[in-house]
Amino acid sequence: MDGNSISSRVALTLDLPPSCIQFCPAYPDHFVVGTYNLEKEEATQDPGADQSDDQETSNTSKKPQSRNGSLLVFMIHDDTLNLVQTVVQPSAILDIRFHPSPDHGDLLAAASSTGSLALFRLDPTKDAISPLKHIATSRCDDLPSDVLFLQCNWHPTIANLIAVTTSTGLGRVLTLDSQWMINNASELDVQNDLEAWCIAFSPSTRWNESDAPVSVYCGGDDSILRYASYTWHLDESNPTIEMLHGPVVIRGQHEAGVTAILPLPFLVAGGGRAVVTGSYDEHIRVFLIHDLQTSYGAKRLQLVADEGLGGGVWRLDLIECRASDDGSVKVHVLASCMHAGARAVEIVGDRDGQWSCRVLGRFEEHKSMNYGSDFARPVLGGRVRCVSTSFYDKLLCLWDCEL
Numbered sequence: 590m591d592g593n594s595i596s597s598r599v600a601l602t603l604d605l606p607p608s609c610i611q612f613c614p615a616y617p618d619h620f621v622v623g624t625y626n627l628e629k630e631e632a633t634q635d636p637g638a639d640q641s642d643d644q645e646t647s648n649t650s651k652k653p654q655s656r657n658g659s660l661l662v663f664m665i666h667d668d669t670l671n672l673v674q675t676v677v678q679p680s681a682i683l684d685i686r687f688h689p690s691p692d693h694g695d696l697l698a699a700a701s702s703t704g705s706l707a708l709f710r711l712d713p714t715k716d717a718i719s720p721l722k723h724i725a726t727s728r729c730d731d732l733p734s735d736v737l738f739l740q741c742n743w744h745p746t747i748a749n750l751i752a753v754t755t756s757t758g759l760g761r762v763l764t765l766d767s768q769w770m771i772n773n774a775s776e777l778d779v780q781n782d783l784e785a786w787c788i789a790f791s792p793s794t795r796w797n798e799s800d801a802p803v804s805v806y807c808g809g810d811d812s813i814l815r816y817a818s819y820t821w822h823l824d825e826s827n828p829t830i831e832m833l834h835g836p837v838v839i840r841g842q843h844e845a846g847v848t849a850i851l852p853l854p855f856l857v858a859g860g861g862r863a864v865v866t867g868s869y870d871e872h873i874r875v876f877l878i879h880d881l882q883t884s885y886g887a888k889r890l891q892l893v894a895d896e897g898l899g900g901g902v903w904r905l906d907l908i909e910c911r912a913s914d915d916g917s918v919k920v921h922v923l924a925s926c927m928h929a930g931a932r933a934v935e936i937v938g939d940r941d942g943q944w945s946c947r948v949l950g951r952f953e954e955h956k957s958m959n960y961g962s963d964f965a966r967p968v969l970g971g972r973v974r975c976v977s978t979s980f981y982d983k984l985l986c987l988w989d990c991e992l
Contacts, residue, residue, distance in 0.1 A: 592948030594618035598668045599987040605659055607985060608636045610961035614710050615858045617966045620976060622661040623682030623699060630909035632746060634713060636683050637903060637960065641668040656702040662721050670987055674719050681761050684740045689906035690748050690868060698751055700738035704728050708769040727771040739786055745793040745822060746801055754785035760807040762830060775830040779817055781809030786846060791880060795907025802833055802882040814839040814866060818881035834881035845869035851905040857938060858916050860978035865922060868903025873937055875944055896946035900929025903960050908973055916940040921992050923975060925962040930955045931977040933990040950990035
């Protein structure tokens with residue numbers, strides 16, 4: 590594994606355990622941290638724990654679980670982190686995602702422990718003291734309130750679609766109305782037998798092309814990666830989803846639950862898409878997977894790189910991706926590695942089709958689970974500025990890594 594050991598420039602202790610973090614695309618000097626607090630005999634359970642253990646304890650004590658959380662808005666300036674705003678939430682926050690569209694880069698979705706989806710808008714130019722404003726909170730009426738939303742991810746081309754996974758193994762795409770409330774939920778045929786930890790769409794930059802086929806990938810605690818190809822028909826009164834091909838099931842490649850999926854925004858020679866995965870088994874893997882709409886439904890994939898990172902790979906974030914005229918690619922990824930801390934990873938594919946992964950930097954000051962990390966945009970001069978968090982010690986750290 591190797592890689593340079595990195596020291597923090599700033600370290601803060603938060604009031605509640607942090608579970609997720611994202612910088613705002615519209616205001617890159619601001620980032621938001623989601624927190625997760627389980628009120629149960631003064632104990633805190635982490636969001637990556639097995640829900641069955643949690644349920645057994647609850648049944649024994651005969652006391653209903655109560656989770657709450659918050660959204661913390663920070664402003665970063667040089668080596669200073671300022672907590673600007675705290676927005677208390679009635680449920681714990683499992684995941685947050687800013688909208689990827691340039692038109693909605695200030696829009697934040699928050700997935701909760703009661704299966705609700707909350708939407709916020711961040712605009713420090715209108716209110717510097719309380720820049721995060723609540724827009725709407727809604728839920729799927731057919732899901733009990735003890736079903737958790739575990740992850741969310743915006744559709745790459747349709748602004749009002751967002752995918753979620755649940756603690757019962759479901760993968761869904763939610764259609765939001767003009768007020769950003771859920772008005773339709775479409776089941777995806779990529780559901781898991783256990784908790785569905787992660788979901789991702791194949792990338793695209795062609796906004797508002799609703800009929801463009803998109804691959805959806807889903808991974809869960811059953812150690813299986815599933816994917817299928819879909820298109821959407823957006824009739825406001827009755828939006829429908831069509832599965833073009835799939836689902837395809839990938840067994841035997843991960844030795845534990847699939848916790849992170851990062852499809853990369855390019856196709857290699859031969860037509861495969863590079864898809865990076867993370868797992869509880871502490872490995873990051875690179876697959877070349879042909880989009881099903883281009884392979885006519887055939888399962889075509891190859892594992893081309895595999896590297897141990899020393900801890901469960903809970904989240905993967907793309908820092909940058911460079912493609913050369915000779916067909917080679919170089920990718921930098923920020924990995925949140927649970928008990929091992931954070932890693933900056935370089936993935937290289939050469940013109941001969943050989944792939945490799947190596948760790949560039951290791952941040953290991955966290956004393957408990959690193960579930961959330963992100964980085965400031967843009968990345969300039971080969972140096973990336975990162976903020977990472979850890980759960981039980983409630984630590985938030987600012988650090989730099991040379992790429």
